[in-house]
Amino acid sequence: MASDDGDSLSPPIDRLRTIMARLRGPGGCPWDREQDFSTIAPYTIEEAYEVDDAIRRGDMDGLRDELGDLLLQVVFHAQMASEASRFDFDDVAEGIADKLVRRHPHVFGNASYASSEEQTADWEAMKAAEREARGEQSALDDVPLALPALKRATKLGKRASRSGFDWPDPTGPLDKIREEIREIEEAMEEGAGHERLEGEIGDLLFAVTNLARHLKVDAETALRGCNAKFERRYRYVEQRVREQSGGDSVSLAEMDGYWDEAKAEEKRKEEREQ
Structure with missing residues (x-):
């Protein structure tokens, strides 16, 4: 049996559980003892991002x-x-194991699928049945509020599409994007306040996630890639400014020129790697 400080001869997961119980128990760590689900949740999300x-x-x-x-x-x-x-850790592990077996009848049972699309449709039907069994009234009920906004917008659109509430092809969301841009322009021309502008920009972003979904592009991944590209190019601009200006300020036109240099260098690099 593991000691209170974690017996190194115990299975690693048992040792980890013993250590955690000791940290939370009498005479344990004051910080760990003070925590609850809501205070630990942000760390859980942060760790998932660090894995990514x-x-x-x-x-x-x-x-x-x-x-x-x-x-x-x-x-x-x-x-x-x-x-x-x-519940305890064993309940968590048993629950996910049961769910995996239940949702993979083609592996652990006698079911068979003609295609991955057929398997996905059955998977979604099983999830819908589970939501109904939990008493959820809407297909949107279990879309987590804590998801990043782009990811949640994509899930909301995807869930709604299963009932037929969706455009048949990408031209629909593309037209919607154009419509939302016009509404932003109208709001700006009318001198609209912050609340309306925020709402119009939100509508535009939601429409963009719908276009990405139709094109089978993950909006969150796409924006992360764009962020990385912007950061890479802007660092190049900063370097060129330091090299050329000697600390003096430079014009926007000059910085735009350095930005174009960064783009051209990236293109040359891509061509060399092909």
Whole structure:
């Protein structure tokens, strides 16, 4: 049996659970003992992003560490639930194992699918049945509020599309984008206040996520890529400004020229790598 400080001979997951229980128990860590689900939730989200970052950087050592940090979040939440006599880590593991078996009847049962599209349709039907069994009235009920706004907008559009509430092809959302841009221009011409402008820009962003969905482009991934590209090019502009100005200010036209240099250099690099 594992000791209170985690017996190194115990299975690693048992040792981790024992350590977490000790941190939360009498004489444990004051910080850990003060936490609850709401205070730990932001760390859980942050750790998931750090896992994603390690993957994008191809850092396998970092990924191992970040997955450990994410696993700690699961153990932390499960420990707090256990203290409240709601559920424990074993219940969490058993629940996801049961769900995987239930949702893969072609692997663990006798079902078969003619295509991945047929499998996806059945998967979604099973999820809808589970939502109905939980008493949820809308297909949108379990779309998490904490998702990044672009990701949540995509999920909302996708859920609505399953009932036929969607454009048949990408031209619909593309026309909607043009409509929303016109409405922003009208709001600006009318001197509209912040609240209206915020609403119109929100409508435009939502329309863009619908276009991305129709084109099978992940909006969140696309924007991350654009952010990285902007950062890369702007750093180049900063470097050129330092080299050419000697610390003096430069005009917007000069900075635009350096920006074009950065784009041209990226294009040349892409051509060399092809």
